[in-house]
Structures are given as structure tokens and as C-alpha cells.
Amino acid sequence: MKSILLLLSTFFIxxxxxxxxxxxxxxxxxxxxxxxxxxxxxxxxxxxxxxAQYLNSMAEALTIGKKILQQGGTxxxxxxxxxxxxxxxxxxxxxxxxVYTADGSHELDASIMDGxxxxxxxxxxxxxIKNPISLARLVMEKTSHVLLVGDGAxxxxxxxxxxxxxNNYFDTPRRYEQWLNFNKQxxxxxxxxxxxxxxxxxxxxxxxxxxxxxxxGRVGDSPIIxxxxxxxxxxxxxxxxxxxxxxxxxxxxxxxxALMKYKNYSLKEAANEIIREKIxxxxxxxxxxxxxxxxxxxxxxxxxxxxxxxxxGLFEIKIWE
Amino acid sequence: MKSILLLLSTFFIxxxxxxxxxxxxxxxxxxxxxxxxxxxxxxxxxxxxxxAQYLNSMAEALTIGKKILQQGGTxxxxxxxxxxxxxxxxxxxxxxxxVYTADGSHELDASIMDGxxxxxxxxxxxxxIKNPISLARLVMEKTSHVLLVGDGAxxxxxxxxxxxxxNNYFDTPRRYEQWLNFNKQxxxxxxxxxxxxxxxxxxxxxxxxxxxxxxxGRVGDSPIIxxxxxxxxxxxxxxxxxxxxxxxxxxxxxxxxALMKYKNYSLKEAANEIIREKIxxxxxxxxxxxxxxxxxxxxxxxxxxxxxxxxxGLFEIKIWE
Numbered sequence: 001m002k003s004i005l006l007l008l009s010t011f012f013i014x015x016x017x018x019x020x021x022x023x024x025x026x027x028x029x030x031x032x033x034x035x036x037x038x039x040x041x042x043x044x045x046x047x048x049x050x051x052a053q054y055l056n057s058m059a060e061a062l063t064i065g066k067k068i069l070q071q072g073g074t075x076x077x078x079x080x081x082x083x084x085x086x087x088x089x090x091x092x093x094x095x096x097x098x099v100y101t102a103d104g105s106h107e108l109d110a111s112i113m114d115g116x117x118x119x120x121x122x123x124x125x126x127x128x129i130k131n132p133i134s135l136a137r138l139v140m141e142k143t144s145h146v147l148l149v150g151d152g153a154x155x156x157x158x159x160x161x162x163x164x165x166x167n168n169y170f171d172t173p174r175r176y177e178q179w180l181n182f183n184k185q186x187x188x189x190x191x192x193x194x195x196x197x198x199x200x201x202x203x204x205x206x207x208x209x210x211x212x213x214x215x216x217g218r219v220g221d222s223p224i225i226x227x228x229x230x231x232x233x234x235x236x237x238x239x240x241x242x243x244x245x246x247x248x249x250x251x252x253x254x255x256x257x258a259l260m261k262y263k264n265y266s267l268k269e270a271a272n273e274i275i276r277e278k279i280x281x282x283x284x285x286x287x288x289x290x291x292x293x294x295x296x297x298x299x300x301x302x303x304x305x306x307x308x309x310x311x312x313g314l315f316e317i318k319i320w321e
Numbered sequence: 322m323k324s325i326l327l328l329l330s331t332f333f334i335x336x337x338x339x340x341x342x343x344x345x346x347x348x349x350x351x352x353x354x355x356x357x358x359x360x361x362x363x364x365x366x367x368x369x370x371x372x373a374q375y376l377n378s379m380a381e382a383l384t385i386g387k388k389i390l391q392q393g394g395t396x397x398x399x400x401x402x403x404x405x406x407x408x409x410x411x412x413x414x415x416x417x418x419x420v421y422t423a424d425g426s427h428e429l430d431a432s433i434m435d436g437x438x439x440x441x442x443x444x445x446x447x448x449x450i451k452n453p454i455s456l457a458r459l460v461m462e463k464t465s466h467v468l469l470v471g472d473g474a475x476x477x478x479x480x481x482x483x484x485x486x487x488n489n490y491f492d493t494p495r496r497y498e499q500w501l502n503f504n505k506q507x508x509x510x511x512x513x514x515x516x517x518x519x520x521x522x523x524x525x526x527x528x529x530x531x532x533x534x535x536x537x538g539r540v541g542d543s544p545i546i547x548x549x550x551x552x553x554x555x556x557x558x559x560x561x562x563x564x565x566x567x568x569x570x571x572x573x574x575x576x577x578x579a580l581m582k583y584k585n586y587s588l589k590e591a592a593n594e595i596i597r598e599k600i601x602x603x604x605x606x607x608x609x610x611x612x613x614x615x616x617x618x619x620x621x622x623x624x625x626x627x628x629x630x631x632x633x634g635l636f637e638i639k640i641w642e
Contacts, residue, residue: 152538217473
């Protein structure tokens, strides 16, 4: 119990330190970063030690992104690096810690989008790429394509010299247990990040292991530009989490941008309307930031792992509320 | 030359016959069907025999769809059957006749959507499925997923007992030639169909072999709901053709529906604005039909293979103009 308290107190000290760092920062320009680690039925009776692990991990990830933005880095770098950290952390359903497919292996999806010019890249159904989000970025930057899947995506990864791992690298006892006791109320994990940098550029990134027990080859919304991820400097950057099929059929990420562009909705109005009207109760949520630095975190599940920081000193990590 | 003239005259007789059939039809309820066989740099100096083959094939396909709708069939059946016919025809870049990838093989993508309830299904990067559009429909109807890719999609196809073919079934001398002499001005082939049935239900379907010389694993807009295909009874049904990456980054198919829903644009205004403002000259087009039976065919390439028929007797096949 002592170790748990120590972890929790470290976390709270860490937050307030980040706040004071931000307040004394020389950087006057505005930046915002928001991350998520998935939505779902997240029990409030989760052991304190586990809760602390989640909070600590998200705080670490958020700090990585915040520092990049604070030091004048781009939103594109920030969202990639944050998602990469979350992929490497076995707590979340993306990269290491990805859920199991129906045949007991792992297939990963990711996408990234640059709001400056709508450049985007994605990979789906990859099995041996340690960091799908970085391969998605390479698809965006090094090919004329947007989406590469399966073996073709892996061959491209080889050419790009990205890190390969055997599929069982993604194994974790917790996800294995979850797969054995699979039911539809499980956490709908995904990780994602959206950011506005000091240059006024938006970016979004999303990465996932998909749904527990999914059919091999199933691709959800995470690697689909317009469904799970969207970023356009004219409107907003969005990353979704939830029942991917619903997010695809409603083009959720793009529809937030469309409501802002075509109906002059605020980001908050757009995001809330889409989640309320299009996503059935318990099936998802999203994070988004607009070109003016407003952000929203909205979901209709019992919880969402998330964090937000900005240039005005905000540094917040939450699971419920 | 005699045989060419015979073919052409058969075609024109065939059209006028279809018109008179339609005029004497007992069916009072409104239906509309529009198909396309791809956009691109289509030379007007194409040999008459080749032109006649295209026109005949599209007339056959359109007749299949028209008959289904005339006899009270659903728009979903009509679009699937029309696309299936075009997949089987080696003239078009979908199914038999698909273009070659950079490694000299074929990878196919398709999607279908039911405007009644936004149900949708898609497959991408399949190599041995004779009719990807029918497998996409099975994904929609027999799974809880929307998109299956690669080997996973093929395994599902085996369970569903769909017809398998060796990858070289898709070989055609014309596409092989095209691949050897690959340049970016080639036809951007795709096939698609949209329809409104007498019950007021919209549906859309799209199928393709993708871009000539694409990287293995590359997936374009055709199997992406919201990008290459969309159908919603509240607004319209859309099927796109062109440079897929552009259609993905602008969520083109869904954005037509969004402009109608959020800005009260007519179908024509919405489709023309998106093609004009989002798709660079020479890069694509689309067909769409709205809930009231208005339809549009719009493209910024030199031509588009297409046809349209409705319950008022229209039966038209065109390549240019």
C-alpha cells in the first residue's frame, strides 16, 4: 500500500511541477495537446495501483508532447511521439499490449494527419511493426499513397528500416486474460493525440490493436482518415475511440470538421452533437482541438483515459467524470 | 469495319428499345440508376470497335440494374449486380481486367453501402476473390465488421463459399501493356453504381483494381466508406473514381452528403463544388443520386465511362461530353 501511495503522490507532485514550469515559460505562443488511451467500461473500483500506473503513464506521454510544443516543435511531431510512447506502454491497446484477434494473434492499425495541407498516412493490419504510428507517418511522407495494409505495409516498413518485432512481442498476460474472458463490455481501447502548435498548425494521430477477438483482417476506424482521424487547419484535429464500425459509417472525425465548416458550429457543439446523435450509448468518444486552441473531450462510455495540456498551464489527466 | 458498324447499330437499337420498354412499363414508382466505369485521359481517337465494346458493355450492365429496379428489386441488389457484371468484364479496372501492382500482380478493393440504415461492407487488398463487391456485401450482412483486408478477407470468403480464382485470372494483355508503359496519365479506372429504388431506398457500390503500378498493399478510396462510397436515404448515394488518395483526404463521398445535410445544397451544387474545389484538374469524378431521384455525373478528366437510366425512360450511355 505504501508503494501505491508513493506512486500517487509522485503523480500529483509531477502535475503541479508541470503547471509551474508552464507558468514561467518564456513561450508566449499558444499550444494545446490532448491525448486519449481509449474509452469503455472502466470500473471505478480499479485497484489504486493500476489507476496510478495509468495516470503516471498518461502524464509521461503528455509531458513528452507538451515539451515538444513548448520548445517550438510541430504538432505533427508531438502527436507522433505521444502515440509512440503509448504504443510502447503495455497498459494501452496499441502496439505492445494490443488485444488478441479471434485467432489469438495481433493486428495493428494507425493513422496520422497534418492539418497544414491534409497530408495523411495510415497502415492497417500490420503484425510485426513495433510502432505503427511511425510507419503511418512514413507512408505520408515517403509515398504517394495514404493507406498501406498487411504484407505490403510490412514490406514498405522493411525498406524504411523501421523496427520489426515478432508478433508475440505484442502479447501481454492482461490482454490474454481479457481475450479468454472476452465479452462486449470490454474496454474499447485505442490511443490517440491531437495538437495545435505555436505556428497554428493542427495534427492528429490514432493507433490501435482493434477490438478484442476481432476477425483476422478486420480494420476499424483508427487507420481510416475521416473516420477515426482527421486534421485540417481550417477547422480542427480529431482522434476517436470506440466501436470502429460506427465511426466509419458516420465518417465521425470528418463530420466534426464538416459541422464547423458548413454550419459554423463551435468545436464543442459539433463534437457533442455527433457523439450524442450518431454514437449509441456506451460505444465511444473522441478528443479534438480547433484552430483557436479550444479543445473537447467527449464520450458516452463510463470512462475515457485522457489528458490535456496547454501553454496557459493546464496539465490534467483523468479517467472518469 | 462492317462488324464495327453492326455493333454500333445494335447498340443504338438496343437503347431505343429500352426506352420504349420503359415508356410502356406498368411500374409507376420512381427509380434511378447510374453507373460508371472509371475516369481518366480517354482518347477520343479510340478505335470505333473498342468504343463500341465499352458502350455495349455498359448498356448490358445498366440493363441488368434497370430490370432489377423495374421489377421491384432493391437498390442494393441493383448496385451489387451491376458492379459484379463490370467486375467480370475485362474492359474495366475491377475484377477481371484489374491493373497490375508494382510487383506485377493484382489486388482488389470494393465497398457497398445501404442508405436505409447506413449498413456497409468492404474488402481491400484481396487477391483471389472473383467478385470483391459480393464479398463486401457479405461483410456487411454476415459480420459485425465493416472492412476486412488481405488474408483475413480471403479466409472469410472461404467460409462464405464465394468463388476463388488464381491471381493470374485477373491478367489481361491490355493491362499488362499498360503496366509496362506505365505513366500517370493512364485511365484511373474504377467501377461503381448508385441507385434509388421504388421504395425510396438509396445504395452505392464501388470496385477497383486500384492505380496502375501501385505499391503492394496500397488501398485507395474505393473500399473506404465516406471516401469512395457513401449512401444515406436522408441525402444521397455516391460512388467516386479518380486519384484515391485525394478522395480519402477530402472524405469526398461523405462530404457531398454533408453539404446537402448541413448547408441545404442540392445534389448538383454539392457534387460540383467538391469536384471543383477539392479534386485537382484531371484527377477524378463521381456519380450520385439523391433521395428525390435527381442524379449527377461530374468529373474533371477528359472523359468518364458512364450510363444512367430511370423510370421515366431515360437510358443513356456516354464516354465524353
